[in-house]
Amino acid sequence: MSSIFKPGSNTQLSIVDGDSTNTERAEYVDAYFRDIFTKLPRNTQRAYISDFNDFAIFCQSERIDSFSDDFSHNEYAIKRYVEELCKSPLAYRTIKRRLSALSKFLGIAKLPNPIIQSVYLRDFVRLSLIENCKFQLSHNQAVPLTIDLLDEINNKIIPDTLLEMRDLTIMNLMFDALLRADELVRVCAEHISRRNNALLVVTSKSDQSGKGSHRFISTSTINMVDEYIAEANFDAKTQSERLIDDPRRLNKGILFRRVSNRGHALLPYNEQPNTHQHSPLYESSILDYSSVYRIWKRVAARAGIKENITPHSGRVGGAVSLAENGATLPELQLAGGWQSPEMPGHYTQQANVKRGGMAKLSEKFKR
Template identity: 75%
Template sequence: MPKFPANMTHVKSQRLQTIHSDEAHSNSVNAYLNDIFTKLPRNTQRAYISDFNEFSIFCKQRGLQGFTNDFEHNEACVKAYVDTLCTSPLAYRTIKRRLSALSKFLGIAKLPNPIIHSVYLRDFIRLSLVENQKYQFSTNQAVPLTIELLDEINNAIMPDSLLEMRDLALVNLMFDALLRADEVVRVQLEHINRRSNALLVLTSKTDQSGKGHFRYISNSTINMIDEYVSEANHLPNTEIATERDVNDPRRINGGILFRRLTNRGHALLPYDENKHAPSHLLDYSSVYRIWKRIAKRANISENITPHSGRVGGAVSLAEDGATLPELQLAGGWQSPEMPGHYTQQANVKRGGMAKLSTRHKR
C-alpha cells in the first residue's frame, strides 16, 4: 500500500512506496502521483493521504500483505477491512470515502479491483453497513443552511465593513451554487455571468473532464458580490469616496474573487492577478471561520459549517419540489444517491403524519 508523505510540498519529489514487488505497478502509481496527484485540490490530497495511511496501518496490524495481483486475495483483504470499519465509530460517509479511495488506488495501480467487480463484496459491504447501522447520520452533522435560515442571516446582518461584505457574499454564493469549500475559494470574477445568472465552476470533485459546469447564482448574491468588489476598490477611511488606482494590487480587477484581508478587515491584501499562487487562496480553515463568524454575527445557534450551504441548498430545492435531475444539475452530482437522500428528507414534511399533525394543529 502507498504511504504518502505528510508534508505536501514534498509529495512530488518523494517516491510512492508500495509493498507490491512488480515494478510496472509502482511505475503506474508514481506516474499518477507526479502528473496528477499534485494538481488535485489540497483537501482532496489530504483525504487520500489519510485514507491510504489508515489502510496501511490496518494491514500492518493484521499482518496482511495488502493489495496484490490476486483478485481473491484483494477481495479478502477489503472484506476484513470492512469488518473493522463497521465495528468502529466511523460514520457511513467516512467509510464509503475510505473504500472509494482504495478503489481509486487499485485503478491507479492497475491491480484487480474487487470493490467494483465483485458482486459478493459489494453486497457484503452494503449489508455490513446496514447491520452496523452506519446509515444513521451523526448528531454532530452540520445543520443544513436552508433558504429560511439564510434569509434570517441576511436580514440580521447589515454589513458595515469589507470583511462582512466578503463573508456574506461568500455564504450566499455557496448556498446558491451549492458549492464546496474547495470550489468557492477558486471562483474568479470572470466566472460570473450576470446576464444568465450563471457561475462557471471549474474545479470540482465530480468534474473529471476539467471543462467545468455552470451553477445558478441569484440576483441578490450578484448584488452582494458587486458591493463587496466596489468596497474593495475604494480607499477606506476617506471622507470622499476615492477609487483605488487601476494598478493597485489590493484592487479586484479580475482573478480570484474572495481574497484575504488585512487584520482589521478594511482592505484586501496585495494580490497579483497574473500569479495564481496557492498562498493567495483562502483555505478550508479560513472558509470555516467565515461561516462561524457569520453565525455569531446573526445570532444563529445551529451548527452551520461550510458544507451547510451545499446541504441546505439541496434540502431547500427538494422541499420546493425539485426533481432528482434538477437537484443533480444544481449541485453537480453525477450520482442520484445524495440528491435522493435530500429528497427523502424533504418528503418527510409532506408525508401523511405531517398532514395529520397539521390538520390537528399539533
C-alpha cells in the same frame, strides 16, 4: 510475498522497494502522481493521501502485507480493513470514500482489484455496513441553511467591514449555487455572468469530464458580489480607489481571498495567469476548507444562530428549500450539478415530510 504499499509522506505515496514487478508498479504510481495527482484540487490530494496512509498504517499494525499481485491476498486485506472500519465511529460515507480511494490506487498501480471484481467482497462490505448501522445518518450532521434561515442571517447582519461583506457574500453565493467548499474557493470574478444570473463552476466532485456547469445566482447575491469587489478596491487610507496595479485590488482571478487582520483590505495577490502555481503569495491569499468553515461559524455566531451550520449547509439547505417549493428532481439535479437523482431524491423526501398526512393533520388541529 512483498508489499508495494507503505505509509507515505504528506505529499506522495511511497512504494516499498522490491522485485522488478514492484519497480514497475512504482513507475505507474509515480507517473500518475506526476501527470495527474498534482493537478487535482488540494483538498482532494489531502483526502487521498490520508485514506491511503490510513490503510497502510492498518496493515502495518496488523502485520498484514499490503497490496500485491495476489488477488486473494488483496481481497483478504481489504476484508480485514472493512471489519476494522465497521468497529470505528466513522460514518458510512467516510468508509465508502476510503474504499473508493483504495480502489483508485489499485487501478493506478494496475493491481488485481477485488473491490470491483470480487462479488464476495462487495456483498461482504454491503452487509457489514448494514449490520453495523453505518447507513444511519449522523446525529451531528450539518443543519440545512434554508432560505428562511438565510433571510434571518441577512436581516441581522449589516456588514461594516470588508471581512463581514465577504463572509456574507460567500454564504449567499453558496446557497444560491449549491456550492461545495472546494467549488467556492475556485470561483473567479470572471465566472459570474450578470446578464444571465449565472455562475460557471469550472470543476466539481461530480464533474468527472471537467467541462464545468452553470448554476443560478440571484440578483441580490450578484449585488453583494459587486459591493464586495467595490469595497475591496477602495483604499480607506487615501479615501480613493486603489490603483489598477495594486496587488490588493480585485480585478480578476480568485474572487474570495483572505483579508488582512483589520478586515479592511485583501491580502496581496498576483492576478497574472500561470504565475501562481507555486507562489507563496498565492498560497497565503486564497481560502481553503478550514477558512470557509471558520467563515460559516463566524457568521452564525454573529447572527445568533444556534444550529450547527457548516459550509455544506448551504448546498443541503438550497436543495431542501427548492424541494419544499415544488422543484422537480431534474430541476434539483441541474441546480446542484448532481449527475444522479439519488441525493436530490433524498432532499425531496426530507422536504415532503412537512407536506405529509400527519403534517396536515397537525395543522388542522393546531398541534
